[in-house]
Amino acid sequence: MHGEFELINRWLAPAHASTMDTGVVLGVGDDACLLSPTAGQQLVVSVDTSVEGHHFPAKAPASAVGHRALAVSLSDLAAMGARPRWCLMSLALPVSDAAWVAEFAKGFHALCDAAKVNLVGGDVTAGECAVSVTVMGEVEPARALRRSGARAGDILAVTGALGGGAGGLAAWQAGEHDLQHPLVSRYLLPQPRLEAGRVLAELASSAIDISDGLLADLGHVLEASKLGAKLDAQAIPLAEGLVDLLGEEGAMQAALSGGDDYELLVTLAPERLAAAQAELASFGLALTEIGRLVEGSGIDGVKMPTKAGWQHFSGGEP
Amino acid sequence: MHGEFELINRWLAPAHASTMDTGVVLGVGDDACLLSPTAGQQLVVSVDTSVEGHHFPAKAPASAVGHRALAVSLSDLAAMGARPRWCLMSLALPVSDAAWVAEFAKGFHALCDAAKVNLVGGDVTAGECAVSVTVMGEVEPARALRRSGARAGDILAVTGALGGGAGGLAAWQAGEHDLQHPLVSRYLLPQPRLEAGRVLAELASSAIDISDGLLADLGHVLEASKLGAKLDAQAIPLAEGLVDLLGEEGAMQAALSGGDDYELLVTLAPERLAAAQAELASFGLALTEIGRLVEGSGIDGVKMPTKAGWQHFSGGEP
Incomplete structure (x- = not known):
């Protein structure tokens, strides 16, 4: 002792x-x-x-x-x-x-x-x-990305790929305990997107990290920015091996609501997307357009699951 | 939920x-x-x-x-x-x-x-x-009180009174659950000595708060300042009601090693003691001389208890 x-x-x-x-x-x-x-x-x-x-x-x-x-x-x-x-x-x-x-x-x-x-x-x-x-x-003063900065017409984009957190947890629970496994690695060794955040601070209008799940975290941005969103679910980049593990529906569910991805969800003016993608590509990170912000409220384009995002007090044991 | x-x-x-x-x-x-x-x-x-x-x-x-x-x-x-x-x-x-x-x-x-x-x-x-x-x-830069600032010849002084943390815990364990009880209050509602700390930053050479017990925390100051200390155990101010609850020996033990007092232990040049006492008295807080710093190492003037200070991993349930 x-x-x-x-x-x-x-x-x-x-x-x-x-x-x-x-x-x-x-x-x-x-x-x-x-x-x-x-x-x-x-x-x-x-x-x-x-x-x-x-x-x-x-x-x-x-x-x-x-x-x-x-x-x-x-x-x-x-x-x-x-x-x-x-x-x-x-x-x-x-x-x-x-x-x-x-x-x-x-x-x-x-x-x-x-x-x-x-x-x-x-x-x-x-x-x-x-x-x-x-x-x-x-x-720098006035440079921080806030949830409230999104504007109608902005593009919604995510860094990397989604669903890896939930997929990694599922793989872990199924007995896969190798940290080299792509999904387990995404779950247990998430990479904070610090370099992307610094670049996007110059180009994006708002950002949030995806810890609670895409829908829940997008909901926070929409609430703070008083807007709605139209999602293109088919455009959402899925983590490597996720469909193989969970099937198409399960993979989509993991990407929408699984959480623990620690990717960035950003909004930015359409004319800035190409520049942002080029900057992130320079260090090997994808930035994928997955929808648009619109006047109004709520999220269109996906079947809303009953449980939007991970709630710690209702969550089970990993 | x-x-x-x-x-x-x-x-x-x-x-x-x-x-x-x-x-x-x-x-x-x-x-x-x-x-x-x-x-x-x-x-x-x-x-x-x-x-x-x-x-x-x-x-x-x-x-x-x-x-x-x-x-x-x-x-x-x-x-x-x-x-x-x-x-x-x-x-x-x-x-x-x-x-x-x-x-x-x-x-x-x-x-x-x-x-x-x-x-x-x-x-x-x-x-x-x-x-x-x-x-x-x-x-302010260079104004913070560090543990390493004590000098040989400095006076050792404490704010308020000691032993209240351990005494309050003992009272609580004996069934006294009234937050108005002087000792229980000292244990469960400690008052951080912020105002005293601001004043002493101008006058003291070092400071530490007494969380682990007087001897243990004094030990940290001595180690950081590479000095020894001569304590006047009889001068240590004991919390109100402590002797009644724990007896004289128990009260001294609580003051020396009980911890959880959150009083300040400070060192200061002898010629500054009166000014510091006057400042603290202006908001009703005592500053009591309890010893001196000396060249060398270790603490003289008290029988050292076997367990100097509260160690969380060896501590029992409150």
Whole structure:
């Protein structure tokens, strides 16, 4: 058994070698960290909690749990078009399992490095296995992508492909536990679309990340922008292997309502679509037109499922 | 049963009436909040998680759970001498209990108002009852109180009185569940010493908040400052009613190692003590000299208990 301090120091401290340009004046190890925000920028902050058995399977590899907990928070910064800078992380564990924590930290720190985000605070407590990650980023004033910015006539587009989150969960539940499996990887190792978010901040009128499912998240944009949408369901890009696993209807259902995709759903003026597609293609990411925004309300073009989006309190065990 | 969004909206949204000078460009309701930090200030950020059955009793009143979860995080800002500005909150709940959440929110928001901190983000998930609060504050550059700033010859002083956290827990366990009880109140409704922290940022050389117990937290200061300390155990101010409840030895043990007091332990040059005491007295808070810092290491003047400070992984149920 390790005490709280020892555990924290062992796996938080290594990430805090002070490097240039991190904005970290004082990292982990005091009552709070001290940060130096960039003059003239706005702060963008979000928190997401992942609970074992609700947001990730109890037997998920620890490194994937660490990656995923940070990824879902970073996805919120991507949706705002922000540049990630710092994060804080709270980990609750039923027992102090040093090997698990080391693997968890490996997944967490690897994504920190890839996303250029510095871990600047955290705590470790006893409790049901859960991870809460606060991410902080920066964005130029008036540049952040809000849900409310969509306009009638805008094109609706998504990055990457949808349904992989739900498909990966289904594959996992069917016994496929290989992180290299394309769908399992989409579910347990989602890639926050940070680079796309930065590009789209210059070109899109609104954005949201698809965590609750396309229909539910589109609903949030429509509500915030006071508009309706006409979806072209056949145009929705489906994750690799999804139809094989779930059949055509199941795949469509996963893409519309499965959630956990962490792709970006954006709206943009039609004349900007080609430029946005070219920018995203430069780093290998598709941006697919899937509909239009219209005056009014509601979503046309799909049979609405009874359950639109994942609701945590009604969701089952992964 | 309420879905995640409904629950969040019902209790997070009311706090977000935009007022002047909050620095909140965009509050709860998008993928992330947008904040406008004060030019030239450093950001001070900390996170603390409170888990039912570990950090607060399962039957604690919901309003106290809300207050306490925020208070323990704000206490970290107090210890840095920072001015609190914003917070984010993650709540996990086994069932969606609207009445409990309403009471929880009442306690949380009341302290938000008192501390002038704006709730700008959060999430609600299914899980064992736990609250994770990230607080963000600001401080003038080079003004933050660090653990490493103590100097040999400095006076060691504490705000308020100690042992109330452990005493309140003992009283609670003995069946005293009245929040008006002085010790129970100290345990369940701790008051972060924000005003004192702001004053002491001008006068003290280092500070830490007493969450793990006087000896453990003093140990952190000594380690960071590479010094030793000579404590005057008889000078330690004990919480009201503590000796009556626990006896003299038990009270001293609670003050030395109980933790959960959320008072500030500060070091300051002897010639500054009177000024600091006068400032804190102006808002009714005592600052008591309890020892000196010396060259060397370790703590003299008290019989060291075998267990110095609360270690969450070895702690029992409250």
